[in-house]
């Protein structure tokens with residue numbers, strides 16, 4: 011396989027504690043960490059042959075909490091990946107970090123190991139919100155982490171969550187402006203997915219007054235786009251804003267359907283027209299790789315029809331949208347008269363818009379994107 015450069019995602023599941031809202035595959039038991047790091051290197055070796063003629067221009071160390079690893083383990087892991095895959099000198103190398111792990115020393119060690127981008131899980135700059143979901147850092151510690159990163163040469167992204175318990179419009183604005191003032195070049199804002207956590211869902215039902223209403227969240231979401239636009243950020247994907255040239259290269263690969271490998275427990279990949287994922291059980295992952303095989307949970311070919319569908323529901327997440335003729339062909343061939351009339355209504359009602367030969371969501375349209383994208387899944 012040749013052509014567009016690929017990305018490699020590595021899942022690091024270790025966390026110091028579990029946050030109230032998190033549904034990722036994580037563990038708070040560090041005892042298997044050395045075995046796990048060895049397994050990642052072995053998995054890279056197992057994949058080496060499949061990727062021998064592919065160039066990579068992005069590595070993403072995600073989690074879990076990659077910043078919890080000792081920096082020398084990060085360096086070893088990156089060196090092992092570089093030893094197995096053709097990773098370009100100027101590849102984007104992202105590490106997900108939690109604020110409590112960010113120190114001047116850690117930042118220089120990550121940088122020396124080859125990391126050039128840090129995605130910081132700020133979530134909020136209000137103490138009441140952070141403690142309500144069990145974060146280990148307070149707002150002051152998050153601000154210190156942002157300051158340490160801003161003094162480095164690393165490219166910095168900050169994550170915020172909209173809809174946290176105890177959040178108000180005023181505190182959300184402060185968190186957003188705090189990130190902007192700290193000089194980040196990239197911002198991700200996620201709507202709190204309460205269905206991923208029983209505790210938060212129950213709390214929301216019992217204390218609705220502690221949560222912003224859906225309407226208030228929608229207003230804030232539009233406002234945040236305006237605030238970031240005023241700072242020069244472009245809204246390039248539903249949940250992501252970036253200064254020009256600071257878009258997440260690795261993440262763009264998911265939405266543009268570029269090839270990516272996924273190493274580690276629960277990691278997903280798109281490779282040679284197949285969607286594959288490793289098992290989500292840590293022991294099974296370790297046992298599989300230690301026995302000399304990948305621990306694949308599923309491995310499915312993507313048919314032409316599925317590829318057309320994926321192109322729409324992934325591509326429409328992006329501001330660049332998708333070619334008009336692809337949407338028109340899909341809608342015409344779907345054999346669903348309602349989809350055709352809905353598509354026209356979305357265009358006329360300003361949910362979708364045509365830009366040149368492409369179709370994309372409008373800013374307001376993004377607010378109903380779940381409903382629209384659901385029709386293409």
Ligand SMILES: C[S@@+](CC[C@H](N)C(=O)[O-])C[C@H]1O[C@@H](n2cnc3c(N)ncnc32)[C@H](O)[C@@H]1O
Nearest residue numbers: 031032073074075108131169200201202203206
């Ligand atoms: C893979 S997580 C890990 C990041 C890092 N360990 C941390 O806690 O900051 C990446 C991001 O997903 C977001 N996230 C996780 N669970 C979420 C949920 N239930 N609803 C909305 N966003 C969520 C958070 O903003 C988080 O920073």
Ligand code: SF4
Nearest residue numbers: 025028029032073074
């Ligand atoms: S949000 Fe981050 S730190 Fe918290 S449990 Fe999930 S991965 Fe771990």
